[in-house]
Amino acid sequence: MEEKAMVSTAELGPLISELKSIMQKKGYSPASIMDLEKVWMSLTKYASTVPITQFDEYFRGDFLRTEYGLRMDLEYTMYRANRALALLTNYINYGVVTGFPKGKHLAEFSEGYQELLTAFMDSEARRGLAESSLKSLRSRLFRLNVFLTDKGAKTFSLVQRDTLNDFVKYLAPYSTTYVSENLRMLRRLCTFAFQFGYHSEDLSACVPFVKNSRQQKIPAIFTEAEVERILASFDRDNPLGKRNYAIFLLAARLGLRSSDIKALEFGFINWKEKVISFSQQKTKKFLSLPMPDDVGWAIIDYLKNGRPVSDSKYVFIQHNPPYGQYADLRSLLVKQMRKAGIETPANKRIGMHCFRHSLATTMLEKGVPLPVISQTLGHADISSTEVYLRINISQLRLCALEVEL
Structure with missing residues (x-):
């Protein structure tokens, strides 16, 4: 699917229908989709009460503040709302359904990536990564696998620089630590893929470096x-x-x-x-x-x-x-x-x-x-x-x- 341009709030209805259809094909349960649909219904209802504008971060922020507020007792609702908005935003911006149905992160990699990603994980294990680190690595690789496949790259040999640039932009809203870990993983994977013939070019040079500064995040405390x-x-x-x-x-x-x-x-x-x-x-x-x-x-x-x-x-x-x-x-x-x-x-x-x-x-x-x-x-x-x-x-x-x- 082609990447979509910025859309207006008047276009949300058909896009949400497209997204739901793709999620159903990907194996999301009816209950999960219904849970997210509650947020999307509130979103379209809110959009109909305000002047038509772009579906950007300012509009999404106004929607969250108006619809949910910031009370602690709505924490799960806020999590669900943010997840629903993230799924819709990434579908609009990149034409992919990011994330995966519950339990699917433990499933096998797709056929076109199974050999490469399994071999890469084995090489990382030989470097001495702890079991917990390998589990986190697998989760990140699975998310990358889903993203690249949805972008049309059925095997890593079909991945282009623009595809990786989209993945980097997709990571932008996440924490500095998460972004840094994913980009480090991606650089190593690109080099590994080139060295062992899974790609004709070493794409690691086009993956930016993001300094993981833990001190950027101030811890939450109680008095x-x-x-x-x-x-x-x-x-x-x-x-x-x-x-x-x-x-x-x-x-x-x-x-x-x-x-x-x-x-x-x-x-x-x-x-x-x-x-x-x-x-x-x-x-x-x-x-x-x-x-x-x-x-x-x-x-x-x-x-x-x-x-x-x-x-x-x-x-x-x-x-x-x-x-x-x-x-x-x-x-x-x-x-x-x-x-x-x-x-x-x-x-x-x-x-x-x-x-x-x-x-x-x-x-x-x-x-x-x-x-x-x-x-x-x-x-x-x-x-x-x-x-x-x-x-x-x-x-x-x-x-x-x-x-x-």
């Missing part, structure tokens, strides 16, 4: 008062409340990642020394932290008075048979924030990581040296900790210069 309000919102008279309170204390007081909290085993806790020691899930770096009294007593209260009888090695488990490892921390956080009366814009990413960021910021404000904070959070590199300097307003004020009048 100390908000942290205490969240902790106070738990009903500690019931088993679930006891479990959840202990989990959130570990995040708030020690800054543990959610992956490490979920993987916490009984053997990681030294009750005599009041220390928690474990190998971090993300970095594999060993971390040993003193256990504050309130954290220790909260865990004890849960184990004695809340945890179901189970032989699971994990401290925190689900409270329904078969009592597996507890996992759903993010939805619990959103629920407790509502209960504590804490609101945040729906387009702001909120998760258990906010407690890590909040702890680091509080420590900075209290004058704790950066290396100590880095050690506490278990960062593999102190540069990961330095990003918190950007949100330490009180210290930034000390750097202010007087202006002579």
Whole structure:
């Protein structure tokens, strides 16, 4: 399909119908399409109430603000709305249906790309990439496969510079980290394809470099008062409340990642020394932290008075048979924030990581040296900790210069 020019809001109806038809052929479920269609119906209705204009980022922004606002309790709705707009925008701009139906990212690559992409992944595995990194690589390659195929390049040998330029432009709305990782992957793939005869030209030179500067993104944080309000919102008279309170204390007081909290085993806790020691899930770096009294007593209260009888090695488990490892921390956080009366814009990413960021910021404000904070959070590199300097307003004020009048 040819790439479309910028369209007006009066043309949205037929384009949405085209998009739905293609999604059906690609295997999107009726339920998924219906979910997105609710957004598209709201979009066309909104377009009919305002003067005809171009379907650009300004129009889309006005639609989101008017239709959905920025309330936290609409977070899933905002996610769905942004996804629906992204699908429509990419179809209009590039003539492709980006993304893939649920579960399809685990499917095989298309026939024309199977040999190349499998060989490329094998070569990346031999470089020593971790299993989690290979999984992410596969997901990015699958998305690239879908994009290139939809653009008419049924094999990589048919890919042209303009096709890659379109893919680069398609990536533009994503985070700097995501763009940087995709372009790095694309450069390596182009070189690999040329070296092993999958393309007559090394196209890596036409893939731009994007510096992945982690410090461009300021972490989301809670204030100390908000942290205490969240902790106070738990009903500690019931088993679930006891479990959840202990989990959130570990995040708030020690800054543990959610992956490490979920993987916490009984053997990681030294009750005599009041220390928690474990190998971090993300970095594999060993971390040993003193256990504050309130954290220790909260865990004890849960184990004695809340945890179901189970032989699971994990401290925190689900409270329904078969009592597996507890996992759903993010939805619990959103629920407790509502209960504590804490609101945040729906387009702001909120998760258990906010407690890590909040702890680091509080420590900075209290004058704790950066290396100590880095050690506490278990960062593999102190540069990961330095990003918190950007949100330490009180210290930034000390750097202010007087202006002579």
